[in-house]
Amino acid sequence: MTSTVTPAFDAVVHEPTRLQLCGLLVPVTEVEFGVLRDTLGIADSVTSKHLKALEQAGYVTSSKRRTATGRPRTWVRLTDAGRTAFGAHVAELQRLAALALPATADPTS
Template sequence: MKPRFDEIVHAPNRLKICSLLTTAGSAEFSTIRDVLGVADSVTSKQLKVLADAGYIRLTKRTGAGGRAKTWATLTGEGRSAFEGHLAMLQQLAAEAARAPG
C-alpha cells in the first residue's frame, strides 16, 4: 500500500466512518450516527462527501414495517484511500518518533 494523504478521508468524522465500514462491511445510518455521536445532519453531510468521492456506496433497504433505511458500504476505491491514508499517518508518526528532541 502506497502511503498517501487523503484530505477527504482525513476529516475526523469521515475517518471514523471509513474505519467503521472497513471492519463492519456495511452499516445502517443510525449506527453510523451513534458511533460518531453527532446529529443526523452532520452524518448525512459526511456520508454525502464520501459518496460523492466514490468512497462509499449508499443504498436504501426496506426494514421492518416497510420503512426504508440508508446503508453505507465502503467501495474498493474507498478502502484503498483509507488504507493509503492510514499508511501515511503511520509514516508521519514514525518520522516524528525518530526526530531528535
C-alpha cells in the same frame, strides 16, 4: 500474495468525522446509517454531510431498504476505492508519525 499499500495523504478521508466513518466501515460489508450516527454521537445532518462528501469522492455507496415494518433504512458500504484510499491514508499517517518518533538507541553500543 502480499499486497503493499503506498502511503498517500487523502484530504477527503483526513477530516476527523470522515476518518472515523471510514474506520467504522472497513471491517464490515455494510452498516445501517443510524449505527454510524449513534456510534459517532453526531446528528443525522452531520452524518449525511460527511457521507455525501465520501460518496462524491467515490469512497462509499448507500442503498435504502424497507424493514418488515415498512420503514426505510439507509445502508452504507465502503467501495474498493474507499478501502484503498483509507488504507493509503492510514499508511501515510503511520509514516509521518514514525518520522516524529525519536530514533531508538542501538542496543549493541
